[in-house]
Every structure is written in C-alpha cells, then in structure tokens.
Amino acid sequence: MSFSTAPSSAPSPAAVLPGGRSDLVIVGAGIVGLAHAFEAARRGLTVTVVERDWQPVGASVRNFGHCCITAQRDDLLELAYRSRAGWLEAAKSSGLWAREAGALVVARSATELAVLEELREERGADTVQLRTREEVAGTLGRDADGGDIVGGAFLPDDLRVNPREAAPDLAAWLSIQPGVTVVWGTNVTGVEEGTVHTSRGPVHGDRILVCVGHDLDRLYPTAADEHGIERCRLTMARVTAPDAFRTDAAILTATSMLRYDAFTATPAATRLREEVTGHSPELLDVVANVMFTRLPDGTVLVGDSHFYGRTETPFVDEPTSRLLLAATADVLGAGELHVTERWQGVYASSARGPLLVRDMAPGVRAISVTSGIGMTLSFGLAAATFDESLAATA
Ligand SMILES: Cc1cc2nc3c(=O)[nH]c(=O)nc-3n(C[C@H](O)[C@H](O)[C@H](O)COP(=O)(O)OP(=O)(O)OC[C@H]3O[C@@H](n4cnc5c(N)ncnc54)[C@H](O)[C@@H]3O)c2cc1C
Structure with missing residues (x-):
C-alpha cells in the first residue's frame, strides 16, 4: 500500500519563507489544520499551512479512519454531523477515499x-x-x-476514510489550489499577533490558527497545563x-x-x-x-x-x-x-474536556481535539471556526 507523501509540486520552503503573507496562516498539517485550510480555501481566503515535518505523520495518519458520528452526544453529535458533510465535500473535491460505510x-x-x-x-x-x-x-x-x-x-451515518492517505492527499490537493501554500519541513517556534515565527524566518497572516494536536504544550505550555493536556x-x-x-x-x-x-x-x-x-x-x-x-x-x-x-x-x-x-x-x-x-x-x-479552542492573542487561535475523535470532528470544527469569523465581521 502506498503512503502518500508531500507532492513534488510543493514549493520549497525557501520560496515562501521568510516574509510571506496570507489571510490565514495555519500551523500543523494534520487533519485539523488541513480541514481548516480546506474551509478557508472554499471561502476564497489565501492560506499558508506550515508543517514541521515533510509529510503528515501525526495522529491523523496513525488512526482507524473511522468518523465515529453516531456514538457522539449533544454538541459533539451536532459537530460530528457537520464534519461528516465536510468530509464528503472534501472527498468530492479532492478525490480522497471516503465511504458512507457505517x-x-x-x-x-x-x-x-x-x-x-x-x-x-x-x-x-x-x-x-x-x-x-x-x-x-x-x-x-x-x-x-x-x-x-x-x-x-x-x-x-458513520463514515470511513483511509488514515494513511486522507491527510497527505488533502494536503497534496490543497497545495495546487489557487491561494493555498503548504510549506513542509518548517518548524514553528513561536506565534504572535499577525506573525508566525519559524525555523526559516517569519510568515505573516491576518489570522493564525495553531493546530498542532498533542504538541500544543511545546508552543503554549500554560494553556496546555490549564486544560490538563x-x-x-x-x-x-x-x-x-x-x-x-x-x-x-x-x-x-x-x-x-x-x-x-x-x-x-x-x-x-x-x-x-x-x-x-x-x-x-x-x-x-x-x-x-x-x-x-x-x-x-x-x-x-x-x-x-x-x-x-x-x-x-x-x-x-x-x-x-x-x-x-x-x-x-x-x-x-x-x-x-x-x-x-x-x-x-x-x-x-484531557480529562477536562474533548476540545481546546482558545484565543491566544488577537487573531491567534489554538485548536486541539483532546480526545480520540479528531478525525470525526475535524471538518465540523473548521466549519464552526469560519461561521464564527463571518459572524464577527458581519
Ligand atoms: C491510534 C489512534 C486511533 C485513533 N482513532 C480515531 C478514530 O477512529 N476516529 C477519530 O475521530 N479519531 C481517532 N483518533 C484521533 C485522531 O487521530 C486525532 O484526534 C486527530 O488526528 C488530531 O488531528 P490534528 O491535526 O490535531 O493532530 P496531528 O495529526 O497530530 O497533526 C498535528 C500536526 O502539527 C504538526 N506540528 C506540531 N508542532 C508543530 C510546530 N511547532 N511547527 C509546525 N508543525 C507542527 C505535527 O507535525 C503534525 O503534523 C485516533 C488517534 C490515534 C493515535
């Protein structure tokens, strides 16, 4: 079985950094970051995704590829159904393998x-x-x-995706969409309003989303401690x-x-x-x-x-x-x-709850799923993020 990798068409990090600017910078090319990139691109925003590795190797490629919709409850059930729609949309657009297999x-x-x-x-x-x-x-x-x-x-209503390929395939598809850049092999060392500092220099964005999963404590140890991650x-x-x-x-x-x-x-x-x-x-x-x-x-x-x-x-x-x-x-x-x-x-x-969604500075938000349901919720979270920002700018 193939293990998809970053597309050879991806720009070299040096071609984008330092000093690039886009509407949105996303830290982390796991499924949460990529789902947000997909939603942002659909809404016509320019997006730069910065990933420290050369291909997705985090939780998003190590799981079962089970979007566990029905077994959620209350708000998470609603979010999961929203996510289901997002997955199917992403599959239709990008060709990634997703089955309404239950x-x-x-x-x-x-x-x-x-x-x-x-x-x-x-x-x-x-x-x-x-x-x-x-x-x-x-x-x-x-x-x-x-x-x-x-x-x-x-x-x-449960969905199946292929965890080995979903994030890599989505990243590959995103990186050939107008206005979207995925920068691999670039570690983010700090984030402040309007600027993401990386191992290759800064990159700027009007909004920044930090989607680094369990490594949130590397960038925001206090927030991670407070949420008990x-x-x-x-x-x-x-x-x-x-x-x-x-x-x-x-x-x-x-x-x-x-x-x-x-x-x-x-x-x-x-x-x-x-x-x-x-x-x-x-x-x-x-x-x-x-x-x-x-x-x-x-x-x-x-x-x-x-x-x-x-x-x-x-x-x-x-x-x-x-x-x-x-x-x-x-x-x-x-x-x-x-x-x-x-x-x-x-x-x-985290024993304190399944989601950490927290504004860390003006225009900077951290989003980590702190339970084993990030594949299930990813696209729902992304849709919710952009609904909220549209409401804020209305
Ligand atoms: C074995 C297993 C089984 C699971 N089964 C399921 C399941 O069946 N259904 C389900 O819904 N969920 C499941 N999950 C949970 C799900 O996989 C995760 O919740 C989800 O993948 C988290 O996505 P993410 O994008 O937040 O994290 P990740 O996929 O870990 O991505 C985070 C990315 O951020 C990058 N990064 C981190 N720090 C930096 C930095 N400083 N600079 C640049 N990049 C950085 C990392 O390299 C990584 O690529 C499972 C998880 C595991 C491990």
Whole structure:
C-alpha cells in the first residue's frame, strides 16, 4: 500500500519563507489544520499551512479512519454531523477515499445488546439498525453460527476514510489550489499577533490558527497545563485480513461501548462495565477499545489500548499488542492474525474536556481535539471556526 507523501509540486520552503503573507496562516498539517485550510480555501481566503515535518505523520495518519458520528452526544453529535458533510465535500473535491460505510457494533451478550437497543430507543431505528446474529456473522465473514455473537447494530451515518492517505492527499490537493501554500519541513517556534515565527524566518497572516494536536504544550505550555493536556499512547497493528472479511464498515465491540458517550449514557452501560470487568479485566487494564477497520487494499487496522502521560515513551508493549490481536481474531472467528506493521499512535487527551479552542492573542487561535475523535470532528470544527469569523465581521 502506498503512503502518500508531500507532492513534488510543493514549493520549497525557501520560496515562501521568510516574509510571506496570507489571510490565514495555519500551523500543523494534520487533519485539523488541513480541514481548516480546506474551509478557508472554499471561502476564497489565501492560506499558508506550515508543517514541521515533510509529510503528515501525526495522529491523523496513525488512526482507524473511522468518523465515529453516531456514538457522539449533544454538541459533539451536532459537530460530528457537520464534519461528516465536510468530509464528503472534501472527498468530492479532492478525490480522497471516503465511504458512507457505517459502523457495525458486535454484541456478544444480552447486556451488550441491551446497550444497543437502548441507543436505538433514543436515536430511532434508522440511525441505530439492529442486526441479527446471522447478519452480523455475515458482515464479519464468519461461519453462519457466528460463535458467541448474539446480534449487533449497524450505524449507517458513520463514515470511513483511509488514515494513511486522507491527510497527505488533502494536503497534496490543497497545495495546487489557487491561494493555498503548504510549506513542509518548517518548524514553528513561536506565534504572535499577525506573525508566525519559524525555523526559516517569519510568515505573516491576518489570522493564525495553531493546530498542532498533542504538541500544543511545546508552543503554549500554560494553556496546555490549564486544560490538563496529556499524551495518550495507543497500541496499533495492521494485519492481513481473513479473505471473507470484506466490509468497509468500522467494527466496534463491547469495549468500544464503554468508551463512546452515546453508549456510556445508556442505562445498560453500567451493567456492561461490570460484565466486562468480570470476563475480561485484562482489556480494562490496558483501557482497550477493541475495534478494527479494513483499508482499501484489504489489510485491516487493529487496536487499541490507552496509556496516559505527559511524555510519549517510545516503547510498544508486546503483551498489549497480542491481547488486542487475540481479541480481534476472536471477533472475526479467525486463527492467529498475520501482522504486517505495528506502531504507536499518540493523540492529545484531557480529562477536562474533548476540545481546546482558545484565543491566544488577537487573531491567534489554538485548536486541539483532546480526545480520540479528531478525525470525526475535524471538518465540523473548521466549519464552526469560519461561521464564527463571518459572524464577527458581519
Ligand atoms: C491510534 C489512534 C486511533 C485513533 N482513532 C480515531 C478514530 O477512529 N476516529 C477519530 O475521530 N479519531 C481517532 N483518533 C484521533 C485522531 O487521530 C486525532 O484526534 C486527530 O488526528 C488530531 O488531528 P490534528 O491535526 O490535531 O493532530 P496531528 O495529526 O497530530 O497533526 C498535528 C500536526 O502539527 C504538526 N506540528 C506540531 N508542532 C508543530 C510546530 N511547532 N511547527 C509546525 N508543525 C507542527 C505535527 O507535525 C503534525 O503534523 C485516533 C488517534 C490515534 C493515535
């Protein structure tokens, strides 16, 4: 599978810096920065994106590519639906791979099914579509009896994108749009009103957005401290898929139902936590969310665990990796999965809330998603940012 890189047509950093000026300067070419660049370009603004690396390698390429719409609640649900529309628009414009493939939540006990039934009661039968045991087994490509599967729910509004290519492809497309420049290999060292200071000199913008994800503490340590930002490390692997597993839907399991707000708000979720604590305490010990997604080349992304700390230690814990792989094989009814890659994902996390959106100076705003839902929310956040600035200038 290809791993998209910065386009050869991208200008050399020296051609743009120092001293360039645009309506908007964005720091960070992860999905949050690029979604904002996409929205800005749509609105006819000139944009410069400054990225320290030579291609996106942050959280945005290390995840499942699951836009987890339905499992959000309240304001985040609204933002997620907005984001869904933005993703589809970006896919239409840029050609990036996005599928309205939904998500399948597999239930393997009456309690798991109860969570899904309660969510269906709240959201309606079109948004949370219950599935029989045979239907779930069929989607997973398992034997018709489906082992211990009792049923499940299909969430048709969830989206799938390819995390290896979405941000790189969007960056490549943006960099050939009129008025948009993406500058790679350029570290931002400080930001003040109207000016972004970089390792290659200053660049100027009427407005500046700092979209550096978990590295916010490098530029704004006080804001990061005040929001309690930590780095969450996740164990991930890519495996060769069993032949019969063909769906593009994201596959979620009981531990996913213990993580996402829409599930945890159901009355049955308390029982579910007790049940999982009883039969799989080892999954809770590593704060697992056993889920997986298939990439367009047929391989499957498998994860994940969650370890929290201020610093991301580089070590991938092999027992944790094996635990997640075994749990995935169990859901698929497969033997041992053949691993082709392992990596550690890192994202910004905070117990104080899932978003940091904060004005740091006149015309300078920091935007970090401080929960594992930045792919889901990125385009919604961008739309909200520009609505607000239009309202401010009206
Ligand atoms: C394993 C894993 C699984 C996940 N699964 C999902 C999922 O299924 N669904 C979902 O919605 N979300 C998921 N997430 C979360 C999601 O990936 C993140 O929330 C999102 O990608 C954050 O995007 P970002 O642009 O803020 O950060 P990043 O992608 O990390 O981008 C930040 C960019 O800023 C650049 N940068 C930093 N400092 C500087 C500087 N000083 N100068 C210049 N550039 C700088 C970095 O190099 C980087 O390219 C997952 C995350 C991980 C790690």
